[in-house]
Amino acid sequence: MEAKHKTRAANINLRPATAADAECIARCVDAAYRHYIQRIGKPPGPMLDDYAQVVRRHHVFVAEVDRDSSGMLAGVLVLMQTANGVLLDNLAVHPKHQRRGLGRRLLRLAESETRALGRAHLELYSHELMTESIDFYRRAGYVETARRTEHGYHRVYMRKSLA
Numbered sequence: 408m409e410a411k412h413k414t415r416a417a418n419i420n421l422r423p424a425t426a427a428d429a430e431c432i433a434r435c436v437d438a439a440y441r442h443y444i445q446r447i448g449k450p451p452g453p454m455l456d457d458y459a460q461v462v463r464r465h466h467v468f469v470a471e472v473d474r475d476s477s478g479m480l481a482g483v484l485v486l487m488q489t490a491n492g493v494l495l496d497n498l499a500v501h502p503k504h505q506r507r508g509l510g511r512r513l514l515r516l517a518e519s520e521t522r523a524l525g526r527a528h529l530e531l532y533s534h535e536l537m538t539e540s541i542d543f544y545r546r547a548g549y550v551e552t553a554r555r556t557e558h559g560y561h562r563v564y565m566r567k568s569l570a
Contacts, residue, residue, distance in 0.1 A: 419481050419509060421516055424467035428480070429459040432469065435480040439499035446536050452560060453485075453497045461485060465496065468516060470509055479503075484513045486520060493521040495531035514547055518569055527570050532562040541565070 424432060436458070440451045461467060470482035481504040485497035495517050500510050521529045533540040535554065541563055545551075549565040556562070 418473040419470050419504070419512070420473065421468055421470050421512065424462050424469045424483075426459065426462055428467075428469055429462055431480045432458040432462070432467070432483050435469075435483050435501050436497065436499045438501050439483075443534070443537055447534055447560075449559070451534060451537070452558070453499065456497075466520065468513070470500075470504075470513060472504070482509050482513055484517055486517055488524070489530075491530070492526045493517075493524060493529055495529055498531075510543060511547070514544075518567070522569050528566050528568050530564065530566045532564045535561040535563050 433456075436453050436456070440454050443451050444454075458467075466486040466488070468484040468486075469480050470484075472479065472481050479501065482500040483497060484495075487494045487496045495514075498510060498513050498517070500513070518529055530552075531544065531549065533544065535541075544565050544567075547567070549567045551563055552566045553564040554562065555564065
């Protein structure tokens with residue numbers, strides 16, 4: 408997936424991730440998911456990923472703040488091509504940048520990239536206790552397709568038709 412989306416709005420740039428971003432991606436994901444540890448009883452799956460490998464193997468985009476010398480990323484999007492289509496593996500927004508529309512921008516990017524690959528739908532999953540995420544995806548038109556327990560996580564699978 409080639410990112411044609413170097414978009415700019417409200418001082419946030421969306422761009423493809425590079426290997427040099429892996430540590431910043433991990434920090435952003437940690438900040439975005441940390442509050443779920445107590446609710447779930449363990450770190451959510453994305454907190455356990457090796458982002459150097461994720462960047463090498465998958466389609467990863469980052470949202471960076473202009474003129475931010477801290478190296479902090481505002482958000483992360485991870486898309487995986489699967490035998491059945493495209494899986495939105497992770498969408499994380501740093502708490503300092505939540506509730507400003509960045510999650511919706513990253514989701515639109517995911518849908519646009521999925522269409523560019525010629526795929527008719529985008530799939531994702533979320534932990535069943537991450538109700539805010541599930542509600543976010545429902546509001547964006549995703550419908551629940553299954554519930555399964557995998558690797559000790561109770562997951563809600565969702566899908567959106569992009570036709």
